[in-house]
Amino acid sequence: MKETASQAPTLFLMVGLPASGKTRRARELAAERRALRLTPDDWALSLFGQEDRHQERPDGKRWLLEGRLVVLAIEALRLGVSVVLDFGLWSRDERSALRWMAASVGASCEVVYLPVEREVQWSRIQHRWKHTPEQTFPMAEAELDPWRDMFEVPDANELSGSFLPSPPPADETWFDWAQRFWPSLVQGLNDAGPNHARRQAALRVCEAGSVPWEAVTPPRPQSEPVALVAVDRTRRAVLGNLGQLYRYDLSEAYGHLPNDDGSFNDRQLDRFLAGADPQHRAWLITAAGRTAGFVMTIPDPDGGTSISAFFVVRALRRTGVGRAAAALAIATAPGRWSIAFQRYNPGVEKFWSRVAADAAGDRWDMRDGPVPESRPPDTWITFTTAPG
Missing domain, CATH: 3.40.630.30 (Gcn5-related N-acetyltransferase (GNAT))
Known part of the structure; x- marks a missing residue:
């Protein structure tokens, strides 16, 4: 499963709306590239059941799960294993943060976008629920249009990997953004041991792909009381x-x-x-x-x-x-x-x-x-x- 020494591992970001064919293509990529596939829907169904699809509150189970899977993905990349991250990734900021983190451990990144027409999407959703309800979540047709309004289609720069935008004004790096979007990201690094804590510090200061994991940051000032x-x-x-x-x-x-x-x-x-x-x-x-x-x-x-x-x-x-x-x-x-x-x-x-x-x-x-x-x-x- 490990890439050869001459070939850097790749993080594949599966981007698309529900029923766009992301997971099917993710399985194909994982087989073709001998990569680790991480599909949070599979985990969520097993751990939380079908009633826990909507995660609109902070620290929701879905966000906590995704943060842990991101930790696993970055560790796999660092070890030379390619990863297919089958998240959907509706926002450009999510994709930018993951592209930045992949580069910081010497991995390449490919955005794999699967568009889908609304009629085709709804037909696939109905078919799934009718034939394999245990493998999916309940979805209503009234949700489709709001989802399309929320979804940010990848632009040419993302698809080509030619340009990575700066993080939002409140964040110094994309890792700063990521650890707030996925609250369990930092905890996952810390739970894995002291070496992970050092890697977390490196992510905070490195330019993509230019600083080794062992880089460190100064200690934070005392924050209490x-x-x-x-x-x-x-x-x-x-x-x-x-x-x-x-x-x-x-x-x-x-x-x-x-x-x-x-x-x-x-x-x-x-x-x-x-x-x-x-x-x-x-x-x-x-x-x-x-x-x-x-x-x-x-x-x-x-x-x-x-x-x-x-x-x-x-x-x-x-x-x-x-x-x-x-x-x-x-x-x-x-x-x-x-x-x-x-x-x-x-x-x-x-x-x-x-x-x-x-x-x-x-x-x-x-x-x-x-x-x-x-x-x-x-x-x-x-x-x-x-x-x-």
């Missing part, structure tokens, strides 16, 4: 400095450029610092007594409270600081909460979904707002907390 410190007159300069870092983080997605003096505009922050909005509140986030970010809240026009700005410094992201700080802020005002974010960064959606689940269990809603002309549209999460 997390506290909020109300911003008074003595701390307004600190908030102003952090606000510039916050606006810089958003500048790529919003298309904003700095002023001639190198600063970014932030009207909301300026009004708070000037005392123009007495109902607005702001706290500095601290971790182990060190400045770690800030959070601002405003009254919601529909009642309750809204988080208007939230920022954690890069060195402390994905350490639990943000989640703890959000929980502390929400605890300051029991009642209705609304939180807006932009879907261009899927990690942000997962983060705020976890925060909502922490605060209200499964009693929270998500909806898309209107599309503005000058910036990415907002998606809103709303929930209500009880006193105490």
